Amino acid sequence: MTSSLNARRLPDEADLAQGSPSAALEDETFAGPAPDAATGGEVVDPQAGMHPLVSPAASLLRFITCGSVDDGKSTLIGRLLFETNSVFDDQMEALKRDSKKFGTTGEDLDFALLVDGLSAEREQGITIDVAYRYFSTGNRAFIIADTPGHEQYTRNMATGASQAELAIILVDARKGILPQTRRHSFITSLVGIKSVIVAINKMDLVDYSEERFEEIRRGYQAILPALGFTDVTFVPVSAKAGDNIAARSPRTPWYRGETLLERLETVEPETFDAGAEPFRLPVQWVNRPNLDFRGFSGSIVGGKVAKGDAIVALPSGGRSRVKGVFGPDGEVDGAEAGEAVTITLTDEIDVSRGDVITAADAPAAVSRSFSGDLLWMANRPLIKGGRLIVKIGSAQTPATLSSLDGAIDIHSYEAKPADALTMNEIGRVKLTAERPVVALPYGENRDLGAFILIDPVSNETVALGVVRTVGESEAVAPEGAVAPRSGLGRLADLWLGEAARGSGAHRAEHRQAKIRARIAGSVLVGFLALIFQMPLLLVPVLALLDFLLRPFLAVAFGADRLPEERELDPTVVDEGGGI
């Protein structure tokens, strides 16, 4: 429970000049190899028989800080970095310089300047963009997304939230819960964060009043039922003065909970457990380095996979079994959600980028339509009938906004009828895609349930959203349609080459064209045989043999397949966008 970190006083010039008292530690610990060992220009064996002195952090926590403008988010982050020894001396010197130049804290250091990096931000004293910060405390590494409080930049806050496992919601103790606090809380809940710390900040400005703290706590608890958070803690802090950040403050004796850092170090955020899902692998890349290897690469977003598992590829519906699983370090028996893998299959089925390989007994829905909640992020409004590009997983397809079922009122958290969504509004929508997409409700799968919308002309990312319900599933080829095949069937597939794979009208057309071309080719061979005066009886035999055997030559030389890595998305406008 107790943090190893103690509140530190602000360093003065003397501290900065002397450097850290622990700086001499490593020289005594290791003599190291002979000093000239590294000068010979040879490859140094980096491990040289030793293990790292301190093992790297065992776990990682990603969190966001959010709240209204001027609630002190940047100051809080600057304070966290400072308390965890994450601010280097040269950065501290720059901070002292900048505090005098831009600072809003008089003689004290303005911690916000540690994180507000863009010059426009420093001049205006506000955070515009998401800033990512990193610190670690012994056994846990942290990635913070410092998100803007301004309503104008809500999209940046939502972006930060989508990657976070926990949110710190800042409330100014003087102002209490503001509309922006409610909006950020809603977006936090929209992207599925379950663990929240409500940090009631600037306690120094309300004389560390327990009554004021309790009043705000009750106010926030009143809005909780609409939000679905399952783990909420309230901490009274002053980011500027350091109260209850790393050490319990003597000025809030009435508070018996954990400090903010203690909470961050020990919390096990309640997140969606992707491991409990059936196996899902959105294919990013078809790995085909040589004729003997055809692997499908991607990061597993649900469940686990092992050699021999039965799978189905969506949306084509092709079925097969897993032949091999390859992790970052080579072949493994199996892999789980979160891991980046490449898998090979026992059958040649139609799989390309954008497809999803799933457990055969629990395929995901494949549909052209789905409903969801989205945050509109563009200057122009979103209206019904708007044409956009939707990206879910690794798949992209043009889509139309088929209905706008309402905009969420951030005061009542209820959907109200709306004709359009303006920037930073959240709406309930239905989308109809041109091609079937593999999607799942966000509550079931965070990766296959999240989407962005892209403007097909400007290419801007104009919305982010979560899937609520998926429309009627489109017919996936019935079991056994593609595999397993008889020996003769496989031979026929080989003979047909690339054209054998997949179904659908254009595939069938391709197959017929291929056969016609081969017949014509064989007739030509027969004709040539005639010209060169071969015995009449041999002419049809020769033509027939050519017709039957020549395709296998293509197989032998690998000329029967299309290079699939570069298969461009036919729906993408020709502007070099690639897939």
Place this chain on the structure above:
Amino acid sequence: MKHMTHLQRLEAESIFIIREAAASAENPVMLYSIGKDSAVMLHLAMKAFKPGKPPFPLLHVDTTWKFREMIEFRDRRAKELGLDLIVHTNQEGLRAGINPFASGSRVHTDVMKTEALKQALDKYKFDMAFGGARRDEEKSRAKERVFSLRTPEHRWDAKNQRPEPWRLFNTRKKKGESFRVFPLSNWTEQDVWDYIAIENIPVVPLYFAAPRPIVRRDGALIMRDDDRMELRPGESVETMMVRFRTLGCYPLTGAVESGAASLDDIIAEMRSSRVSERQGRVIDQDSGASMEEKKQEGYF
């Protein structure tokens, strides 16, 4: 769900980014600066496409002022891994006699790095270039996207960046536009060294302390890597036990006095260090917004 360590999660994230970029690009390239971050990025790219090779060449922008050991290391690694290596130098800059001593760090960097990079990207028509930059390096980099869109003139518009929710990267672009892709965005200096240690990744020996010929100049310890560096009156070359935290052009890269001759020593030293790694770089200190300005002009 299986417990993944911090480094395993970072590794998986980076591989995801590299695959996403390679699949969306028409003509990708990996900027290889020979430093530790490039070493890690290259290692991750090798993993991402196993058993195949990364489907892109390496590009090194050579200012002709890199440490000799860096160049040797670069050529050896490309050969060992069997990868195509493109080396580009701004020939106009070379002819104009631009160099870090006579022209100053600012002009040298503009012409021989920023301009040279733009030349190379235009020449080969690369539309997606991987870079090893990390968000923890510098304040304006903290706001950089993973897929960072650049105009046909290679400019970065900090105020108009695309949101990147979840890991849904929008890789669409118009003709002439290109992306810089940063697979190590979420790594810290410490993560990089921990990973190098765990994965046994070869790095340039200059990172390890050794006796080297050092000139004290303008408060920095500059290694005299060849005799193009003329001594000013009163200067002398001392042999000092030093190492480098970052690598670049030798006249612009300050060494630190150190006895850290092994990876463990480096990691220990870094954990107790009180100065940031970029402190040794002369170009960052021109002004507070120095890096932001350079990025807008097209610097990586």
